[in-house]
Amino acid sequence: MSALKLHGELDAIWGVPRGWRGVLTSVNHSDLGIRFMVAAGIYFCIGGLLAMLIRAQLATPRSAFVGPEIYNQIFTMHGSLMMFMFAIPFFEGLAMYMLPKLLGSRDLAFPRLSAFGWWCYLFGGFILLVAMGLGVAPDGGWFMYTPLASKTYTPGINADVWLLGITFVEVSAVCASIEITVSVLKLRAPGMSLGKMPIFAWYILVTALMMVVGFPPLILASTLLEIERAFGWPFFDPQRGGNPLLWQHLFWLFGHPEVYIIFLPAAGVVSTVLPVMVRHPLLGYGWIVGSILVLGFFSFGLWVHHMFATGIPHLALALFSVASALVAVPSVVQLFAWLATMWAGRPQMRLPMLYIAGFFFTFLLGGLTGVMLAMVPFNWQVHDTAFVTAHLHYVLVGGFVFPMLAGLYYWLPRLAARRSHPLLGQLAFWLIFVGFNATFLVMHLTGLLGMPRRVSTYESGLGWEWLNLFSSIGSFVMTFGFATVVIDVGLAIAFGRRSSRNPWRASTLEWAMPIPAPSYNFASLPHVESREPLDRHHRLARSLAQGEGYLGRGRCGLRETTGVDMISGEVTEVVILPGNSGLPIVTALTLGVFFLSLLLGVYWLAPAALLAVTALAWRWASALGAQADLGALPIGLGQAVPPHHEAKDAPGWWGSIFALITDATFFASLLFGYAFLATVGPGWPPPQLAQPSLAATVVVFLAALAAFLAERSALTAAQNGRLQDATRAYAGAFGALLFGLLALLAFGWLGLPSPRDHAYGAVTWMLVGYGSVHGFVALVMLAFVMRRIGTGHVSPARLLEPRIVRLWLHYTLFAMLLGLVAIAIPGAASWRW
Amino acid sequence: MALVKRLVGGLLVWALGFNAIYAAHGLGCGMGWGERVVLGPLTALNLALIPLWLLFLAAAVVVLRNSSRPGDAGNERLLRQAGLIGGWAGIGGIALMGAPALLPAHCL
Numbered sequence: 027m028s029a030l031k032l033h034g035e036l037d038a039i040w041g042v043p044r045g046w047r048g049v050l051t052s053v054n055h056s057d058l059g060i061r062f063m064v065a066a067g068i069y070f071c072i073g074g075l076l077a078m079l080i081r082a083q084l085a086t087p088r089s090a091f092v093g094p095e096i097y098n099q100i101f102t103m104h105g106s107l108m109m110f111m112f113a114i115p116f117f118e119g120l121a122m123y124m125l126p127k128l129l130g131s132r133d134l135a136f137p138r139l140s141a142f143g144w145w146c147y148l149f150g151g152f153i154l155l156v157a158m159g160l161g162v163a164p165d166g167g168w169f170m171y172t173p174l175a176s177k178t179y180t181p182g183i184n185a186d187v188w189l190l191g192i193t194f195v196e197v198s199a200v201c202a203s204i205e206i207t208v209s210v211l212k213l214r215a216p217g218m219s220l221g222k223m224p225i226f227a228w229y230i231l232v233t234a235l236m237m238v239v240g241f242p243p244l245i246l247a248s249t250l251l252e253i254e255r256a257f258g259w260p261f262f263d264p265q266r267g268g269n270p271l272l273w274q275h276l277f278w279l280f281g282h283p284e285v286y287i288i289f290l291p292a293a294g295v296v297s298t299v300l301p302v303m304v305r306h307p308l309l310g311y312g313w314i315v316g317s318i319l320v321l322g323f324f325s326f327g328l329w330v331h332h333m334f335a336t337g338i339p340h341l342a343l344a345l346f347s348v349a350s351a352l353v354a355v356p357s358v359v360q361l362f363a364w365l366a367t368m369w370a371g372r373p374q375m376r377l378p379m380l381y382i383a384g385f386f387f388t389f390l391l392g393g394l395t396g397v398m399l400a401m402v403p404f405n406w407q408v409h410d411t412a413f414v415t416a417h418l419h420y421v422l423v424g425g426f427v428f429p430m431l432a433g434l435y436y437w438l439p440r441l442a443a444r445r446s447h448p449l450l451g452q453l454a455f456w457l458i459f460v461g462f463n464a465t466f467l468v469m470h471l472t473g474l475l476g477m478p479r480r481v482s483t484y485e486s487g488l489g490w491e492w493l494n495l496f497s498s499i500g501s502f503v504m505t506f507g508f509a510t511v512v513i514d515v516g517l518a519i520a521f522g523r524r525s526s527r528n529p530w531r532a533s534t535l536e537w538a539m540p541i542p543a544p545s546y547n548f549a550s551l552p553h554v555e556s557r558e559p560l561d562r563h564h565r566l567a568r569s570l571a572q573g574e575g576y577l578g579r580g581r582c583g584l585r586e587t588t589g590v591d592m593i594s595g596e597v598t599e600v601v602i603l604p605g606n607s608g609l610p611i612v613t614a615l616t617l618g619v620f621f622l623s624l625l626l627g628v629y630w631l632a633p634a635a636l637l638a639v640t641a642l643a644w645r646w647a648s649a650l651g652a653q654a655d656l657g658a659l660p661i662g663l664g665q666a667v668p669p670h671h672e673a674k675d676a677p678g679w680w681g682s683i684f685a686l687i688t689d690a691t692f693f694a695s696l697l698f699g700y701a702f703l704a705t706v707g708p709g710w711p712p713p714q715l716a717q718p719s720l721a722a723t724v725v726v727f728l729a730a731l732a733a734f735l736a737e738r739s740a741l742t743a744a745q746n747g748r749l750q751d752a753t754r755a756y757a758g759a760f761g762a763l764l765f766g767l768l769a770l771l772a773f774g775w776l777g778l779p780s781p782r783d784h785a786y787g788a789v790t791w792m793l794v795g796y797g798s799v800h801g802f803v804a805l806v807m808l809a810f811v812m813r814r815i816g817t818g819h820v821s822p823a824r825l826l827e828p829r830i831v832r833l834w835l836h837y838t839l840f841a842m843l844l845g846l847v848a849i850a851i852p853g854a855a856s857w858r859w
Numbered sequence: 860m861a862l863v864k865r866l867v868g869g870l871l872v873w874a875l876g877f878n879a880i881y882a883a884h885g886l887g888c889g890m891g892w893g894e895r896v897v898l899g900p901l902t903a904l905n906l907a908l909i910p911l912w913l914l915f916l917a918a919a920v921v922v923l924r925n926s927s928r929p930g931d932a933g934n935e936r937l938l939r940q941a942g943l944i945g946g947w948a949g950i951g952g953i954a955l956m957g958a959p960a961l962l963p964a965h966c967l
Binding site: 220221311312313315316317319320323324326327339340341342344345348349352356592593701702704705706 | 862866867870873874877880881882884885886888889890893908936937938940941943944945948951952955956957958959960962966967
């Protein structure tokens, strides 16, 4: 088959409809990745404009440019947009766009999930922007500390906008984290073992894993605060057994790893671009992989350093101070690997390299002030001053914006098939670099002289005037720099010279396909034998285009790509991906109705919206699978493997594992909150402990056991081909679980104190609620698998769905029972039958 | 699981140790163990935290020994190298971060 004919055949399978239909239904990773990056860029511009307003206000003392109320909204929105709407979505977009191309795959593991995440991000962002336009934007700072964000001190909907809007956006981040993790682990080109993965994929893998466990504490915190604000459950109210510090713990359990979640993908860009710019392979690949794993873990042991001034015990100060200093070590290992690579190579100061040099200078300074802030006595001196503002901008702009601009210019030919004008790009760099340092270098001094953060104005005569004016002028210079980047990229896309296929002579797979990328990426998939496949095989791009690799022709209109063994990279299955669909946007809109109903106080609508989401999820899952066993399918190069729904470790299985890890982290955070309140909360022990009925408790335990055994029997029957027996056993598991769920609710109604009187009642009701929601979801899943047996989607060879249901059911039973045990511990002696 | 054990076994021990020490410290301070002098200069909290710290330190050493055994880390040089880095980081992390357990005043 000719390359052109193959292109036509594959494009008919993988292509996107033209016009609005394509916009609304596309699940293509390139489309979605670009959308994420463009939208994040727009949010960056909006956040930047807000920063200009901040600097205009602070340029002179006693400024009347904006009043304190508007100023509070401006700095809150600046921080929130930059953190949640720009930094994370931008790298998600880059990862979505780039990963399949780097890994030699045709798409990500769950294309509809990518699209769903995109729409959640878009709609969640709209909530924030509309609120800002209406003058009711969040105004409590981007970290929304309680009690300032509690109902007493923020009675309007400003805080609700943040809590619900950001949580909606976080749904997108959680989807992306699972999507990316499974894609990197499973959807690679055959032969690409973990040791042959491009270094960027390692960075993104560790980042995505950090997101899997990093976001749930914030989602929990937002949920608890919204429940407190809406229904008066006092999680953070010290007069009723709550504690405002619980918010800080949960927020920074997310917030500190968040810094590394932002930094690591940018460091991945550096590790990818720098070797090309210095014409030498990256040195210390193994050391870098080891150090980013260490960084990923250690970054979760630092969160309390944001709370050094809250009066926490000495041991905690020492513990977290040591951890905060220690985390510099793995960061520096990477720095030395980059320096060694530059030393060994022949650096060419082209535009991406210029931005990398800017990154080195800026991030190094940010890292040094970070170590200073890790030392408790210094931290106390500069706590909540402009010094911290300067530090975080050095870390985030240095550690994210500079590398991402390097990546933008490096991959511009890949993204747009055009090249930019080097002089305009250099001008932009110098404006940004000089402007940034003029703004923030002097801000360290402003902070050391005692100027607090987040103040709308200040008196003259404190020595802060010229420093603030200097910072403001610098910030405007920096803005001109960013505007120049926008103009430069716009001009390049519109009028730039057409780029060759591999303008930098790089050796990674994203340059082994036509530009712009076709909808299917590779006409056939390569067999990867080294980390730099294009160095080994100069004709690889042409060979793949001619269909000489794996899956080099269309089969029955199916979207096929290879799934591999996680470690060895040996091909294990053909992953059949779903096509374009309107379900992601409809589901995101329905979820949006849920969030809006809470925001507007139309609470009766919220459960209805969630039921609609459940129905859509059913429809979503129904579209997958097969009704016949296909056996091993030929994939080219003499190999044959089964489709993913007949394979042991399909992407859906791993997606469920990581979704459950996210879920379990949420639950663990809730248990942490319970333990925290019980040990340090004011007003504990509570005036009234739970006195649940032992009968209801025993029924829950017995029902859980019955559901467990019935499901076990069902899966065994399905494995042996006794599908009718399996259906009957699943029905038994359904009945037992339903009984257990009702008993759990009875346990709550009959024995738990009111959730409004004391934080104890609120937390214990949360535990019962968590178990109940999971019980309901498990019931739906059991019903689904019974239906699927009826429709012929399950056979002894096709057990993916029953195995996933088992996973969720076991977790549900575990969570229900652990919740009961947690409630029982304080007052078990007083329980009654 | 084999991959997780090989790659990040040492770091998982660090994470468990870190959480255990921090949780024990919170519990001990909440229950007043820091004020109860039990043995010489050591408080009840010291006596709870120091064995915990040493226990996890020993566990991290065991994990490192296992991951550095020939053949244990399979044929992938990278996994072996990353596992060793993680193992050493686990030991270093627990040793340094847990060392404040030796301090006399924890709960001030």
